[in-house]
Amino acid sequence: KNQVEQSPQSLIILEGKNCTLQCNYTVSPFSNLRWYKQDTGRGPVSLTIMTFSENTKSNGRYTATLDADTKQSSLHITASQLSDSASYICVVSQRRYYGGSQGNLIFGKGTKLSVKP
Amino acid sequence: DGGITQSPKYLFRKEGQNVTLSCEQNLNHDAMYWYRQDPGQGLRLIYYSQIVNDFQKGDIAEGYSVSREKKESFPLTVTSAQKNPTAFYLCASSNEGAWGNQPQHFGDGTRLSIL
Numbered sequence: 001k002n003q004v005e006q007s008p009q010s011l012i013i014l015e016g017k018n019c020t021l022q023c024n025y026t027v028s029p030f031s032n033l034r035w036y037k038q039d040t041g042r043g044p045v046s047l048t049i050m051t052f053s054e055n056t057k058s059n060g061r062y063t064a065t066l067d068a069d070t071k072q073s074s075l076h077i078t079a080s081q082l083s084d085s086a087s088y089i090c091v092v093s094q095r096r097y098y099g100g101s102q103g104n105l106i107f108g109k110g111t112k113l114s115v116k117p
Numbered sequence: 118d119g120g121i122t123q124s125p126k127y128l129f130r131k132e133g134q135n136v137t138l139s140c141e142q143n144l145n146h147d148a149m150y151w152y153r154q155d156p157g158q159g160l161r162l163i164y165y166s167q168i169v170n171d172f173q174k175g176d177i178a179e180g181y182s183v184s185r186e187k188k189e190s191f192p193l194t195v196t197s198a199q200k201n202p203t204a205f206y207l208c209a210s211s212n213e214g215a216w217g218n219q220p221q222h223f224g225d226g227t228r229l230s231i232l
Contacts, residue, residue, distance in 0.1 A: 004159070031216055031217075031218075032218055034220065041225075041226070041228075042225050042226070043121075043123075043207050043209075043223030043224050043225045043226055044160075044207075044223050045223070046220035046221070046222075049218060049219075049220055051218060089159070089160075093216040093217075094216065095216055103214060103216025103217075104216060105162070105216060106159075107159035107160040107161075108159055109157060109158060109159045110159070
């Protein structure tokens, strides 16, 4: 079954600290993995998209890693700020076996991060 | 500024009533999508459209209907057949199929509640 599991479900950290969010998936065939940030009451905003051949990708203080062999990804946030408080959603894109443009997106349930002063 | 506009932000539905959620984009994207988000769950795909006048059912299309008469617009109707419509509805668009290497752009959602 195609699944995306995120951990932890929620996390509280102090402002200025680093944190790492995890994403494990069982999606095949794999096309790409995305991380989104969703503020409360808003739509998700794309942070990174990583294809099979990319191990690391950064977007400011956000760094995503991908291990396609173990089917694991992480999102590392450096020097957290109050504005980082949000839900972080991992999404894996599945491409159809015959390589056509049709595919599927499998969404994780998200990790809710709270950054406290 | 280019983006996706969803309206209204809050919507209330009475028993037996159909309601329509608006989604407009000025990103010149061909593909548009509707998702439903419930607490503690991942986003679930309701309908998607890759081109004008064409749309496909997603995983939870029952009780919903859509139209795509214009490239910029993809309204979603929640019909009275949808027995549990209370949720946060998100519209998205992308430059190619969502499963490609281009990100989806999301609107800020419509929260639908039952009166």
